[in-house]
Amino acid sequence: MSYFYPMYEIFQQYLDDKISLSSEEASSIRESSIIKKIRKRQYLLQEGDVWRYDAFIAKGCLRTYSIDEAGSEHIIGFGIENWWIGDRESLLSGQPSRFNIDAVEDSEVVLFAHTNFEKLCVAIPAFGQLINQILQRSFIASQNRIQAALSYTAEEKYRAFLEKYSAFANRLPQSMIASYLGITPETLSRIRKNASRKP
Template identity: 70%
Template sequence: MYEIFQKYLDDKTTLTQAESDYIQSFAIIKKLRKKQYLLQEGDIWKYDAFITKGCLRTYSVDEKGSEHVNSFSIENWWTGDRESLLYQQPSRFNIDAVEDSELVLFTHDNFELLCKEVPAFNAMVNAILQKSFIAAQNRIQASLSFTAEEKYLNFINKYPGFALRIPQTMIASYLGMTPETLSRIRKQTAKK
Protein backbone atom coordinates (compact mmCIF):
# COMPACT_ATOMS: atom_id res chain seq x y z
CA MET A 1 0.00 0.00 0.00
CA TYR A 2 2.79 2.45 0.83
CA GLU A 3 4.28 1.78 -2.61
CA ILE A 4 1.32 3.63 -4.16
CA PHE A 5 2.09 6.68 -2.03
CA GLN A 6 5.78 6.42 -2.93
CA LYS A 7 4.87 6.37 -6.63
CA TYR A 8 2.73 9.47 -6.05
CA LEU A 9 5.70 11.20 -4.42
CA ASP A 10 7.99 10.14 -7.27
CA ASP A 11 5.52 11.58 -9.81
CA LYS A 12 5.12 14.88 -7.95
CA THR A 13 8.64 15.66 -6.71
CA THR A 14 12.26 14.55 -6.59
CA LEU A 15 13.47 13.06 -3.33
CA THR A 16 16.69 11.41 -2.29
CA GLN A 17 16.46 7.83 -1.04
CA ALA A 18 17.17 9.09 2.47
CA GLU A 19 14.30 11.60 2.23
CA SER A 20 11.93 8.91 0.92
CA ASP A 21 12.92 6.58 3.75
CA TYR A 22 12.47 9.38 6.27
CA ILE A 23 8.95 10.14 5.01
CA GLN A 24 8.04 6.45 5.09
CA SER A 25 9.22 6.17 8.70
CA PHE A 26 6.31 8.41 9.78
CA ALA A 27 3.61 6.71 7.68
CA ILE A 28 0.64 4.98 9.32
CA ILE A 29 -1.30 2.51 7.18
CA LYS A 30 -5.09 2.50 7.65
CA LYS A 31 -7.73 0.26 6.05
CA LEU A 32 -11.44 1.05 6.05
CA ARG A 33 -14.36 -1.16 5.15
CA LYS A 34 -17.21 0.30 3.12
CA LYS A 35 -19.29 2.62 5.37
CA GLN A 36 -16.60 2.68 8.09
CA TYR A 37 -15.77 6.09 9.51
CA LEU A 38 -12.40 7.76 9.20
CA LEU A 39 -13.71 10.77 11.17
CA GLN A 40 -16.95 11.37 13.02
CA GLU A 41 -18.57 14.71 13.72
CA GLY A 42 -17.45 16.02 17.11
CA ASP A 43 -14.04 14.34 17.00
CA ILE A 44 -10.85 16.33 16.42
CA TRP A 45 -9.04 15.47 13.19
CA LYS A 46 -5.34 14.81 13.79
CA TYR A 47 -3.93 13.56 10.48
CA ASP A 48 -2.93 14.37 6.96
CA ALA A 49 -4.43 11.50 4.97
CA PHE A 50 -3.60 10.20 1.51
CA ILE A 51 -5.86 7.67 -0.22
CA THR A 52 -4.09 4.77 -1.93
CA LYS A 53 -7.25 2.78 -2.71
CA GLY A 54 -10.97 3.44 -2.61
CA CYS A 55 -13.32 6.37 -2.27
CA LEU A 56 -14.33 8.45 0.74
CA ARG A 57 -16.90 11.16 1.25
CA THR A 58 -16.92 14.12 3.60
CA TYR A 59 -20.40 15.15 4.72
CA SER A 60 -22.46 16.77 7.45
CA VAL A 61 -25.87 15.85 8.83
CA ASP A 62 -28.39 18.62 9.54
CA GLU A 63 -30.88 18.77 12.39
CA LYS A 64 -33.48 16.98 10.24
CA GLY A 65 -31.09 14.08 9.61
CA SER A 66 -30.39 14.96 5.97
CA GLU A 67 -26.87 14.38 4.71
CA HIS A 68 -25.01 17.12 2.84
CA VAL A 69 -21.98 15.83 0.93
CA ASN A 70 -19.13 18.32 0.91
CA SER A 71 -16.66 16.29 -1.14
CA PHE A 72 -15.53 12.94 -2.47
CA SER A 73 -11.93 11.77 -2.46
CA ILE A 74 -10.41 8.90 -4.44
CA GLU A 75 -7.04 7.29 -5.07
CA ASN A 76 -4.10 9.70 -5.14
CA TRP A 77 -6.10 12.42 -3.37
CA TRP A 78 -5.78 13.80 0.12
CA THR A 79 -8.67 13.97 2.57
CA GLY A 80 -9.46 15.29 6.03
CA ASP A 81 -10.93 18.24 7.87
CA ARG A 82 -8.44 21.13 7.61
CA GLU A 83 -10.40 23.38 9.99
CA SER A 84 -10.51 20.78 12.75
CA LEU A 85 -6.86 19.89 12.13
CA LEU A 86 -5.49 23.43 12.18
CA TYR A 87 -7.64 24.82 15.00
CA GLN A 88 -7.88 21.58 17.01
CA GLN A 89 -11.64 21.96 17.34
CA PRO A 90 -14.36 19.33 17.02
CA SER A 91 -15.18 18.53 13.42
CA ARG A 92 -18.49 19.48 11.86
CA PHE A 93 -18.04 16.65 9.36
CA ASN A 94 -18.09 12.90 9.01
CA ILE A 95 -15.71 11.13 6.65
CA ASP A 96 -16.57 7.58 5.71
CA ALA A 97 -15.66 5.03 3.07
CA VAL A 98 -17.95 4.81 0.04
CA GLU A 99 -16.08 1.61 -0.84
CA ASP A 100 -13.33 -0.43 0.84
CA SER A 101 -10.40 1.94 1.13
CA GLU A 102 -6.76 2.14 2.17
CA LEU A 103 -4.91 5.24 3.34
CA VAL A 104 -1.51 6.47 4.38
CA LEU A 105 -1.80 8.75 7.42
CA PHE A 106 0.67 11.11 9.03
CA THR A 107 0.04 12.75 12.38
CA HIS A 108 -0.08 16.47 11.74
CA ASP A 109 2.97 17.11 13.92
CA ASN A 110 4.97 14.60 11.89
CA PHE A 111 3.61 16.02 8.63
CA GLU A 112 4.72 19.51 9.67
CA LEU A 113 8.13 18.11 10.60
CA LEU A 114 8.43 16.51 7.16
CA CYS A 115 7.50 19.82 5.50
CA LYS A 116 10.16 21.60 7.56
CA GLU A 117 12.93 19.05 7.04
CA VAL A 118 12.27 17.96 3.43
CA PRO A 119 12.02 21.08 1.22
CA ALA A 120 10.87 19.16 -1.86
CA PHE A 121 8.02 17.60 0.16
CA ASN A 122 7.03 21.06 1.43
CA ALA A 123 7.00 22.47 -2.12
CA MET A 124 4.77 19.58 -3.23
CA VAL A 125 2.36 20.18 -0.32
CA ASN A 126 2.15 23.89 -1.13
CA ALA A 127 1.34 23.12 -4.78
CA ILE A 128 -1.40 20.71 -3.67
CA LEU A 129 -2.90 23.29 -1.31
CA GLN A 130 -2.99 25.87 -4.11
CA LYS A 131 -4.79 23.43 -6.43
CA SER A 132 -7.22 22.57 -3.62
CA PHE A 133 -8.02 26.25 -3.09
CA ILE A 134 -8.72 26.71 -6.80
CA ALA A 135 -10.94 23.60 -6.84
CA ALA A 136 -12.89 24.97 -3.86
CA GLN A 137 -13.36 28.31 -5.63
CA ASN A 138 -14.63 26.53 -8.74
CA ARG A 139 -17.03 24.40 -6.67
CA ILE A 140 -18.46 27.48 -4.95
CA GLN A 141 -18.87 29.26 -8.29
CA ALA A 142 -20.65 26.27 -9.83
CA SER A 143 -22.88 25.91 -6.79
CA LEU A 144 -23.93 29.55 -6.94
CA SER A 145 -24.30 30.10 -10.66
CA PHE A 146 -24.94 26.82 -12.50
CA THR A 147 -28.36 25.36 -13.22
CA ALA A 148 -29.05 21.85 -11.92
CA GLU A 149 -28.29 20.40 -15.35
CA GLU A 150 -25.06 22.40 -15.65
CA LYS A 151 -23.98 21.20 -12.18
CA TYR A 152 -24.50 17.57 -13.21
CA LEU A 153 -22.76 17.94 -16.58
CA ASN A 154 -19.86 19.76 -14.94
CA PHE A 155 -19.58 16.98 -12.35
CA ILE A 156 -19.52 14.11 -14.86
CA ASN A 157 -17.09 15.97 -17.13
CA LYS A 158 -14.68 16.73 -14.28
CA TYR A 159 -15.05 13.35 -12.58
CA PRO A 160 -16.17 10.86 -15.23
CA GLY A 161 -15.52 7.73 -13.15
CA PHE A 162 -17.39 8.95 -10.08
CA ALA A 163 -20.84 8.22 -11.48
CA LEU A 164 -19.94 4.52 -11.68
CA ARG A 165 -18.50 4.32 -8.15
CA ILE A 166 -20.72 6.57 -6.07
CA PRO A 167 -24.43 6.03 -5.31
CA GLN A 168 -26.73 8.50 -7.07
CA THR A 169 -28.19 9.69 -3.75
CA MET A 170 -24.72 10.82 -2.65
CA ILE A 171 -24.05 12.55 -5.97
CA ALA A 172 -27.40 14.35 -5.69
CA SER A 173 -26.48 15.51 -2.19
CA TYR A 174 -23.08 16.74 -3.43
CA LEU A 175 -24.79 18.68 -6.22
CA GLY A 176 -27.39 20.16 -3.87
CA MET A 177 -30.43 18.53 -5.43
CA THR A 178 -32.88 15.76 -4.66
CA PRO A 179 -32.28 12.27 -6.04
CA GLU A 180 -35.46 12.69 -8.10
CA THR A 181 -34.12 15.85 -9.74
CA LEU A 182 -30.84 14.13 -10.52
CA SER A 183 -32.68 11.16 -12.01
CA ARG A 184 -34.74 13.49 -14.22
CA ILE A 185 -31.63 15.38 -15.38
CA ARG A 186 -29.79 12.14 -16.14
CA LYS A 187 -32.71 10.94 -18.29
CA GLN A 188 -32.87 14.29 -20.14
CA THR A 189 -29.14 14.41 -20.82
CA ALA A 190 -29.11 10.78 -22.01
CA LYS A 191 -31.66 11.71 -24.70
CA LYS A 192 -29.50 14.54 -26.07
Protein backbone atom coordinates in the same frame (compact mmCIF):
# COMPACT_ATOMS: atom_id res chain seq x y z
CA MET B 1 13.01 -1.95 6.08
CA SER B 2 11.67 -5.31 5.43
CA TYR B 3 7.95 -4.99 5.81
CA PHE B 4 5.98 -5.17 2.62
CA TYR B 5 3.44 -2.41 2.36
CA PRO B 6 1.71 -2.78 -0.97
CA MET B 7 -0.35 0.31 -0.29
CA TYR B 8 2.62 2.38 0.63
CA GLU B 9 4.07 1.68 -2.79
CA ILE B 10 1.18 3.52 -4.35
CA PHE B 11 1.98 6.57 -2.28
CA GLN B 12 5.66 6.18 -3.10
CA GLN B 13 4.78 6.13 -6.77
CA TYR B 14 2.71 9.28 -6.35
CA LEU B 15 5.64 11.03 -4.71
CA ASP B 16 8.10 9.86 -7.34
CA ASP B 17 5.85 11.22 -10.05
CA LYS B 18 5.90 14.67 -8.54
CA ILE B 19 9.19 15.24 -6.77
CA SER B 20 12.58 13.60 -6.45
CA LEU B 21 13.78 12.63 -3.03
CA SER B 22 16.99 11.26 -1.63
CA SER B 23 16.61 7.80 -0.20
CA GLU B 24 16.98 9.21 3.32
CA GLU B 25 14.17 11.65 2.70
CA ALA B 26 12.01 8.96 1.20
CA SER B 27 12.50 6.71 4.17
CA SER B 28 11.89 9.45 6.72
CA ILE B 29 8.54 9.99 5.07
CA ARG B 30 7.82 6.30 5.03
CA GLU B 31 8.73 5.94 8.68
CA SER B 32 6.08 8.46 9.65
CA SER B 33 3.36 6.77 7.70
CA ILE B 34 0.66 4.48 8.97
CA ILE B 35 -1.38 2.30 6.64
CA LYS B 36 -5.02 2.12 7.57
CA LYS B 37 -7.68 -0.07 6.05
CA ILE B 38 -11.21 1.20 6.14
CA ARG B 39 -14.17 -0.96 5.30
CA LYS B 40 -17.12 0.35 3.39
CA ARG B 41 -19.25 2.57 5.68
CA GLN B 42 -16.49 2.70 8.32
CA TYR B 43 -15.46 6.11 9.63
CA LEU B 44 -12.09 7.72 9.17
CA LEU B 45 -13.34 10.74 11.09
CA GLN B 46 -16.50 11.16 13.09
CA GLU B 47 -18.22 14.41 13.91
CA GLY B 48 -17.05 15.68 17.26
CA ASP B 49 -13.58 14.19 17.01
CA VAL B 50 -10.54 16.33 16.36
CA TRP B 51 -8.75 15.66 13.11
CA ARG B 52 -4.99 15.61 13.59
CA TYR B 53 -3.77 13.87 10.49
CA ASP B 54 -2.89 14.11 6.88
CA ALA B 55 -4.35 11.32 4.84
CA PHE B 56 -3.58 10.07 1.36
CA ILE B 57 -5.98 7.67 -0.30
CA ALA B 58 -4.05 4.73 -1.74
CA LYS B 59 -7.12 2.72 -2.69
CA GLY B 60 -10.85 3.11 -2.62
CA CYS B 61 -13.21 6.00 -2.23
CA LEU B 62 -14.17 8.17 0.71
CA ARG B 63 -16.58 10.99 1.31
CA THR B 64 -16.76 13.98 3.65
CA TYR B 65 -20.20 15.00 4.80
CA SER B 66 -22.09 16.85 7.47
CA ILE B 67 -25.46 16.16 9.04
CA ASP B 68 -27.85 19.05 9.51
CA GLU B 69 -30.33 19.67 12.31
CA ALA B 70 -33.01 17.86 10.33
CA GLY B 71 -30.73 14.83 10.16
CA SER B 72 -30.03 14.85 6.47
CA GLU B 73 -26.57 14.39 5.03
CA HIS B 74 -24.78 17.01 2.97
CA ILE B 75 -21.83 15.73 1.05
CA ILE B 76 -18.97 18.19 1.05
CA GLY B 77 -16.50 16.22 -1.00
CA PHE B 78 -15.15 12.95 -2.28
CA GLY B 79 -11.74 11.43 -2.67
CA ILE B 80 -10.35 8.46 -4.54
CA GLU B 81 -6.92 7.01 -5.22
CA ASN B 82 -4.18 9.64 -5.17
CA TRP B 83 -6.25 12.25 -3.40
CA TRP B 84 -5.75 13.71 0.01
CA ILE B 85 -8.61 13.89 2.43
CA GLY B 86 -9.23 15.35 5.87
CA ASP B 87 -10.75 18.26 7.75
CA ARG B 88 -8.50 21.28 7.58
CA GLU B 89 -10.76 23.33 9.75
CA SER B 90 -10.45 20.96 12.68
CA LEU B 91 -6.76 20.46 11.96
CA LEU B 92 -6.01 24.17 12.02
CA SER B 93 -8.30 25.14 14.88
CA GLY B 94 -7.90 22.08 17.07
CA GLN B 95 -11.68 22.11 17.48
CA PRO B 96 -13.95 19.07 17.13
CA SER B 97 -14.90 18.43 13.56
CA ARG B 98 -18.32 19.23 12.18
CA PHE B 99 -17.82 16.58 9.53
CA ASN B 100 -17.81 12.87 9.04
CA ILE B 101 -15.50 11.06 6.70
CA ASP B 102 -16.28 7.49 5.80
CA ALA B 103 -15.54 4.94 3.14
CA VAL B 104 -17.83 4.60 0.13
CA GLU B 105 -16.04 1.37 -0.73
CA ASP B 106 -13.36 -0.68 1.04
CA SER B 107 -10.36 1.61 1.11
CA GLU B 108 -6.83 2.05 2.34
CA VAL B 109 -5.23 5.30 3.35
CA VAL B 110 -1.69 6.37 4.16
CA LEU B 111 -2.01 8.32 7.36
CA PHE B 112 0.40 10.77 8.97
CA ALA B 113 0.17 12.35 12.37
CA HIS B 114 0.02 16.03 11.52
CA THR B 115 2.84 17.03 13.86
CA ASN B 116 5.18 14.64 12.12
CA PHE B 117 3.85 15.70 8.78
CA GLU B 118 4.66 19.31 9.44
CA LYS B 119 8.19 18.40 10.41
CA LEU B 120 8.54 16.53 7.14
CA CYS B 121 7.30 19.55 5.21
CA VAL B 122 9.95 21.71 6.83
CA ALA B 123 12.77 19.19 6.66
CA ILE B 124 12.09 18.28 3.04
CA PRO B 125 11.33 21.48 1.15
CA ALA B 126 10.29 19.72 -2.03
CA PHE B 127 7.74 17.78 -0.04
CA GLY B 128 6.52 20.92 1.71
CA GLN B 129 6.13 22.61 -1.64
CA LEU B 130 4.17 19.72 -3.04
CA ILE B 131 1.80 19.83 -0.11
CA ASN B 132 1.44 23.55 -0.42
CA GLN B 133 0.65 23.19 -4.10
CA ILE B 134 -2.08 20.73 -3.28
CA LEU B 135 -3.59 23.22 -0.89
CA GLN B 136 -3.50 25.87 -3.57
CA ARG B 137 -5.20 23.60 -6.04
CA SER B 138 -7.82 22.62 -3.51
CA PHE B 139 -8.56 26.25 -2.93
CA ILE B 140 -8.88 26.93 -6.62
CA ALA B 141 -11.15 23.92 -7.04
CA SER B 142 -13.37 25.11 -4.25
CA GLN B 143 -13.58 28.58 -5.75
CA ASN B 144 -14.78 27.00 -8.96
CA ARG B 145 -17.27 24.90 -7.11
CA ILE B 146 -18.68 27.97 -5.43
CA GLN B 147 -19.20 29.54 -8.79
CA ALA B 148 -20.95 26.44 -10.06
CA ALA B 149 -23.11 26.17 -6.97
CA LEU B 150 -24.23 29.77 -7.28
CA SER B 151 -24.75 30.24 -10.96
CA TYR B 152 -25.41 26.89 -12.59
CA THR B 153 -28.73 25.12 -13.04
CA ALA B 154 -29.03 21.60 -11.69
CA GLU B 155 -28.32 20.19 -15.13
CA GLU B 156 -25.27 22.35 -15.65
CA LYS B 157 -23.92 21.32 -12.27
CA TYR B 158 -24.27 17.69 -13.20
CA ARG B 159 -22.64 18.17 -16.59
CA ALA B 160 -19.73 20.02 -15.00
CA PHE B 161 -19.41 17.26 -12.44
CA LEU B 162 -19.22 14.58 -15.12
CA GLU B 163 -16.70 16.60 -17.01
CA LYS B 164 -14.43 17.16 -14.06
CA TYR B 165 -14.97 14.03 -12.04
CA SER B 166 -15.85 11.32 -14.52
CA ALA B 167 -13.68 8.96 -12.46
CA PHE B 168 -16.17 9.29 -9.63
CA ALA B 169 -19.37 9.00 -11.56
CA ASN B 170 -19.49 5.21 -11.72
CA ARG B 171 -18.30 4.59 -8.21
CA LEU B 172 -20.80 6.69 -6.33
CA PRO B 173 -24.49 6.07 -5.76
CA GLN B 174 -26.55 8.72 -7.46
CA SER B 175 -27.95 9.91 -4.22
CA MET B 176 -24.47 10.93 -3.10
CA ILE B 177 -23.75 12.74 -6.32
CA ALA B 178 -27.04 14.57 -5.93
CA SER B 179 -26.15 15.59 -2.42
CA TYR B 180 -22.73 16.77 -3.55
CA LEU B 181 -24.38 18.91 -6.20
CA GLY B 182 -26.95 20.26 -3.78
CA ILE B 183 -29.93 18.80 -5.61
CA THR B 184 -32.36 16.01 -4.78
CA PRO B 185 -31.92 12.44 -6.03
CA GLU B 186 -35.23 12.78 -7.87
CA THR B 187 -34.04 15.79 -9.79
CA LEU B 188 -30.79 14.06 -10.70
CA SER B 189 -32.71 11.03 -11.90
CA ARG B 190 -34.81 13.22 -14.18
CA ILE B 191 -31.76 15.03 -15.49
CA ARG B 192 -30.11 11.76 -16.40
CA LYS B 193 -33.24 10.59 -18.13
CA ASN B 194 -33.35 13.73 -20.25
CA ALA B 195 -29.63 13.62 -20.98
CA SER B 196 -29.95 10.13 -22.42
CA ARG B 197 -32.64 11.32 -24.84
CA LYS B 198 -30.83 14.42 -26.10
CA PRO B 199 -27.09 13.75 -25.87
